[in-house]
Amino acid sequence: MTAQQKTDYDIIAIGAGFAGLGMIHHAREAGLSIRVFDKASDIGGTWTWNRYPGAASDSECYYYCLTFSKELLQKWSWSVRYPGWEENHRYMRFVADECNMWPNIQLNTEIVSADYQEDSGHWKLSTAGGEEFTCKYFVSAMGMISEPVIPNFKGMDTFKGPLFHSARWPEEGLDYAGKRVGIIGAGATTVQMLPVMAETAASVTVFQRTANFIMPAVQKRMTPEWEKEIKENYDEIIDKCRNHIFGMAFDSPVGRNLADTPPDEVQRIFEEHWPRGSFRFVFETFDDLLANPESNRIAGEFVISKMKEIVKDPEVAEMLTPKGYPFFAKRPPLDHNYYEAYNRDNVKLVDIKDREPLVEITETGIRTTENEYDFDIIILATGFQAYTGAQEALTIRGRNGLTLRDKWEDVSASILGVFTADFPNLFMITGPQAPFANLPTSIEQNIHYIIDCIKKMEQEGYDVCEPKQDAEDEWVAHVAEVHEQTLMAQGDKVHSWMMGANLENRKPRVLIYFGGANVYYDKMRDSVDAGFPEVEFESLAS
Numbered sequence: 001m002t003a004q005q006k007t008d009y010d011i012i013a014i015g016a017g018f019a020g021l022g023m024i025h026h027a028r029e030a031g032l033s034i035r036v037f038d039k040a041s042d043i044g045g046t047w048t049w050n051r052y053p054g055a056a057s058d059s060e061c062y063y064y065c066l067t068f069s070k071e072l073l074q075k076w077s078w079s080v081r082y083p084g085w086e087e088n089h090r091y092m093r094f095v096a097d098e099c100n101m102w103p104n105i106q107l108n109t110e111i112v113s114a115d116y117q118e119d120s121g122h123w124k125l126s127t128a129g130g131e132e133f134t135c136k137y138f139v140s141a142m143g144m145i146s147e148p149v150i151p152n153f154k155g156m157d158t159f160k161g162p163l164f165h166s167a168r169w170p171e172e173g174l175d176y177a178g179k180r181v182g183i184i185g186a187g188a189t190t191v192q193m194l195p196v197m198a199e200t201a202a203s204v205t206v207f208q209r210t211a212n213f214i215m216p217a218v219q220k221r222m223t224p225e226w227e228k229e230i231k232e233n234y235d236e237i238i239d240k241c242r243n244h245i246f247g248m249a250f251d252s253p254v255g256r257n258l259a260d261t262p263p264d265e266v267q268r269i270f271e272e273h274w275p276r277g278s279f280r281f282v283f284e285t286f287d288d289l290l291a292n293p294e295s296n297r298i299a300g301e302f303v304i305s306k307m308k309e310i311v312k313d314p315e316v317a318e319m320l321t322p323k324g325y326p327f328f329a330k331r332p333p334l335d336h337n338y339y340e341a342y343n344r345d346n347v348k349l350v351d352i353k354d355r356e357p358l359v360e361i362t363e364t365g366i367r368t369t370e371n372e373y374d375f376d377i378i379i380l381a382t383g384f385q386a387y388t389g390a391q392e393a394l395t396i397r398g399r400n401g402l403t404l405r406d407k408w409e410d411v412s413a414s415i416l417g418v419f420t421a422d423f424p425n426l427f428m429i430t431g432p433q434a435p436f437a438n439l440p441t442s443i444e445q446n447i448h449y450i451i452d453c454i455k456k457m458e459q460e461g462y463d464v465c466e467p468k469q470d471a472e473d474e475w476v477a478h479v480a481e482v483h484e485q486t487l488m489a490q491g492d493k494v495h496s497w498m499m500g501a502n503l504e505n506r507k508p509r510v511l512i513y514f515g516g517a518n519v520y521y522d523k524m525r526d527s528v529d530a531g532f533p534e535v536e537f538e539s540l541a542s
């Protein structure tokens with residue numbers, strides 16, 4: 001194939017979640033043909049796969065959405081502050097319907113490999129069904145927390161009842177009423193799932209390795225007044241997200257540090273903000289909670305004290321107390337009555353780290369070093385291979401047959417989380433070494449950047465966009481340097497998916513750019529203005 005040969009599509013993207021839908025809009029606006037593939041039976045990404053009870057966004061609804069159409073922002077109405085998976089899913093179908101995106105989407109189609117074609121600069125993608133499709137620009141829109149981690153527990157295949165990962169919730173639903181449920185893992189997923197399941201299950205037992213710092217979500221119904229206020233201020237909301245270090249419409253920085261504030265005043269401010277809910281507690285109280293270890297310790301102590309006000313059994317409260325790592329060094333879940341659930345008679349917490357390690361899964365349940373627990377259902381809420389998992393789940397081959405999996409064996413290297421050397425014309429939306437932030441904001445900023453690059457290539461007649469190795473080395477070094485200055489880098493104490501420390505067969509690594517999402521968005525704009533100095537544009541001879 002030569003560069004002059006026509007491809008099936010200008011752009012092929014994998015993943016029909018927020019990233020895929022956003023790509024369709026912006027690609028079509030740029031006059032490019034696009035097809036989005038997804039192995040799922042519906043669009044929605046995260047909100048198609050994570051159908052567990054209680055699944056909801058932890059970003060507030062009015063900035064957890066796509067912002068490319070002011071008309072759609074006005075037309076859609078949210079029912080609550082943190083919409084559940086069904087509502088998020090309905091919203092995404094609304095976007096696809098309103099914008100007539102369905103002709104660009106192909107569901108139930110798993111792409112198993114993508115191969116760069118050295119002679120043409122094109123990509124050839126193969127499906128599980130044996131079909132092949134070609135494109136000039138290949139976009140990973142697969143999400144940064146989408147590939148489940150399924151630990152290999154001894155005896156896992158012997159369990160007689162349903163056993164599955166929380167992100168592979170049965171599409172037809174699961175009747176757990178009156179059943180005994182075991183949940184392995186105690187992260188954000190379990191924090192959402194436990195209180196809902198405990199209401200009707202006979203019992204729910206959570207097997208916890210590491211306790212989390214958990215903040216209140218404070219769910220609220222949308223009111224006509226609140227909706228009006230939001231809809232009248234969308235420009236400002238979008239602007240706030242674009243300029244916030246976490247991509248959220250928060251009022252920060254606040255211009256004060258805990259370190260300079262008298263202790264009584266610190267308590268007063270914490271107490272005032274706590275009932276407001278969301279991550280706002282971290283970003284709208286003091287500016288130094290994530291930077292100053294002592295300020296961070298005091299905030300962490302406050303969070304723990306709030307948990308102890310709720311959990312009645314002191315032994316359970318002790319097990320729920322996070323130890324040995326700083327507040328926010330693991331992504332703190334938001335609480336919708338998680339702690340209250342531990343006051344119920346039908347809920348039990350098992351400490352599998354220090355007290356009774358998990359030995360095996362049996363035909364009838366879970367055996368620890370101390371006890372045997374019988375279950376009807378076991379759920380693995382064991383997290384994800386963040387940032388790289390989705391891209392590594394298929395075989396993506398770049399120059400000289402190099403696979404992304406092999407390239408990222410030790411270092412998940414990228415340029416701005418978008419490009420990676422030796423993989424020309426491949427663009428990743430929120431790939432490794434991008435920031436961790438409100439996802440729709442980051443996704444849209446990435447899409448603008450990618451589309452600007454593609455437009456430049458089309459307008460100036462280039463065939464190949466070659467990420468430069470020295471630009472990659474520079475970004476990797478910069479991301480590592482920033483990481484070193486954060487709480488995440490405190491020795492080997494932090495066992496977080498944010499560094500890939502949850503993977504058994506991989507070394508922990510720097511997966512996230514912690515310099516601030518707003519700073520990162522500025523860097524992408526600077527790159528556009530400078531003509532994308534991180535990549536080499538080439539025209540192939542005919």
Ligand code: NAP
Pocket residue numbers: 055056057058059145151184185186187188189190192208209210331352381382383384495497502
């Ligand atoms: P997670 O935070 O990584 O939690 C996984 C849990 O499983 C942890 O408690 C972990 O223990 C445990 N675990 C993993 N492997 C294990 C093993 N071999 N044996 C025993 N325990 C094991 O995963 P998650 O709860 O699914 O959440 C992941 C991320 O997804 C969140 O941080 C968030 O960013 C996103 N998420 C978002 C929402 C939302 O916004 N609404 C909801 C859910 C998830 P250790 O901590 O000791 O590793």
